Amino acid sequence: MAQIVGGVFTSHVPAIGGAIARGLQEDSYWKPFFDGFHPIHRWLAAARPDVVVLFYNDHGLNFFLDKMPTFAVGAASRYQNADEGWGLPVMKPFPGAEALSWHIIEHLVASEFDITMCQQMTVDHALTVPLALAWPGENNRPVKIVPIAINTVQHPLPSPKRCLALGRAVYEALSAWPGEERIAIFGTGGLSHQLDGERAGFINKDYDRFCLDNLGPNPEALTEHSALDIIELAGSQGIEIINWIAARGALGPVAHEISRNYHIPISNTAAATLLLETGEALSKVA
Ligand code: DHB
Numbered sequence: 030m031a032q033i034v035g036g037v038f039t040s041h042v043p044a045i046g047g048a049i050a051r052g053l054q055e056d057s058y059w060k061p062f063f064d065g066f067h068p069i070h071r072w073l074a075a076a077r078p079d080v081v082v083l084f085y086n087d088h089g090l091n092f093f094l095d096k097m098p099t100f101a102v103g104a105a106s107r108y109q110n111a112d113e114g115w116g117l118p119v120m121k122p123f124p125g126a127e128a129l130s131w132h133i134i135e136h137l138v139a140s141e142f143d144i145t146m147c148q149q150m151t152v153d154h155a156l157t158v159p160l161a162l163a164w165p166g167e168n169n170r171p172v173k174i175v176p177i178a179i180n181t182v183q184h185p186l187p188s189p190k191r192c193l194a195l196g197r198a199v200y201e202a203l204s205a206w207p208g209e210e211r212i213a214i215f216g217t218g219g220l221s222h223q224l225d226g227e228r229a230g231f232i233n234k235d236y237d238r239f240c241l242d243n244l245g246p247n248p249e250a251l252t253e254h255s256a257l258d259i260i261e262l263a264g265s266q267g268i269e270i271i272n273w274i275a276a277r278g279a280l281g282p283v284a285h286e287i288s289r290n291y292h293i294p295i296s297n298t299a300a301a302t303l304l305l306e307t308g309e310a311l312s313k314v315a
Pocket residue numbers: 041042043044088218219222224266269295296297298
């Protein structure tokens with residue numbers, strides 16, 4: 030039976046990809062952020078996931094404002110990256126866990142989630158940066174992926190409550206998957222940040238701490254705010270926390286904190302990483 034080993038939650042600021050490309054991990058600006066990945070590297074080496082189910086948002090590379098699915102699930106055997114204009118090296122294609130994607134899609138639609146299924150899907154910095162952080166070195170990434178994109182861009186946005194329910198339905202699908210894979214869940218984006226407008230540069234440490242404290246033990250607490258409340262609290266891009274909320278749902282009922290890191294700022298963002306381990310994994314990953 031497949032096993033959900035745990036969840037990696039991280040900001041996905043494109044400049045992090047630039048720092049990786051230039052080898053700046055020990056630079057004084059970057060070190061406090063990159064140091065947060067040391068425990069995650071140790072944990073991944075022990076947990077040995079084969080598949081990553083990754084909740085993120087597309088920023089205009091694959092979906093643009095003219096066609097914006099609320100929830101989109103990849104069903105491809107490979108996913109291309111492309112130049113978004115951030116000056117990042119284009120990464121080689123990521124292999125997809127295609128059969129597992131279709132199993133998740135079947136389960137979500139049967140559970141009345143009207144998702145968009147994507148047999149072709151380019152993946153942007155919100156997927157490539159977290160995977161590069163988790164497994165440094167492009168030839169060194171031992172996982173296949175299932176990308177799940179949530180609309181955080183074009184209003185109306187899905188509610189945090191609906192995102193948690195989506196994640197929980199993905200958990201049910203994974204629990205019913207007959208394969209032997211070890212599955213890690215990733216949630217990317219956040220924490221508080223706003224890139225433009227009058228509140229550009231806005232950060233809310235109190236709200237970020239509330240998210241980090243509650244995501245593992247009490248994810249419902251994060252669903253008490255509406256999407257618009259979160260934009261008020263965390264900035265217009267801070268709404269990317271809904272990717273974390275969905276990913277938390279996919280971990281199942283129990284998620285114990287293994288490590289966290291919070292550092293302000295990376296670019297315009299309150300940058301955070303959080304590692305949660307599932308109840309199923311506790312006795313097996315050490
Ligand atoms: C930044 C943060 C993001 O989440 C993003 O998608 C792009 C840029 C930033 O802080 O620069």
